[in-house]
Amino acid sequence: MTFCLLIVAKAPVPGFAKTRLCPSATPEQAAEIAAASLLDTLEAALLTPDARVVVAMTGELGEAVRGTEIAAVLRRTEVIPQRGEGFDLRLVNAHADAPRPGEPVLQIGMDTPQVTPALLAEAADRPEDSVLGPAEDGGWWALGLKDPSHAKALAGVPMSRADTGRQTLRALTGIGLRPGVLPTLSDVDTFADARRVAKAAPHGRFARAVAEVR
Secondary structure, eight states, X not given: OOEEEEEEEEOOOTTXXXXXXXXXSOHHHHHHHHHHHHHHHHHHXXXXXXXXXXXXXXXXXXXXXXXXXXXXXXXXXXXXXOOSSSHHHHHHHHHHHSOOTTOOEEEEOSSOTTOOHHHHHHHHTOSSSEEEEEBTTSSEEEEEESSGGGGGGGTTOOOSSTTHHHHHHXXXXXXXXXXXXXXXXXXXXXXXXXXXXXXXXXXXXXXXXXXXXX
């Protein structure tokens, strides 16, 4: 059965993307790392069996590092704009806008470039009504919903905090779901995170971009 693999992404514009990697990286290097992360994520997504890849994008791709290359890959996906005030509402709206009727959703971001097609396919094929992939920093890297309308539970959940994962689980169980738990991954917020993820996935664009920062 086809599922919607939803990637929530930000155009890798210097000074706009991955600013917490600075000052270890310059704004241009941080954007290069973000671009590499997005490209590696898109590659894994497009190789995932039965996935219809949808990208919810924000930012000006024309101003982005590797924008032409990213645009070429995005032509193999469906791109929709992010909408809403606050990241919680943008996620709610993306889950409403991306799937076709009856289509389950697996949503990821662009800062876990170590994901593989096998991991994504396994996450989408889980039998539970929902799944959540914890991140090492207390957030989460993936959310799967058999019924995408249940994403409304995310409204009001504080994002980018050490308790975001716990609060998200609470919100999902609060509407009667019984989430399964996916493997824990490290996402990329700080440069220490970037080095750790590059070590976990040493052969991709992301690792090469991180290695360029001295």
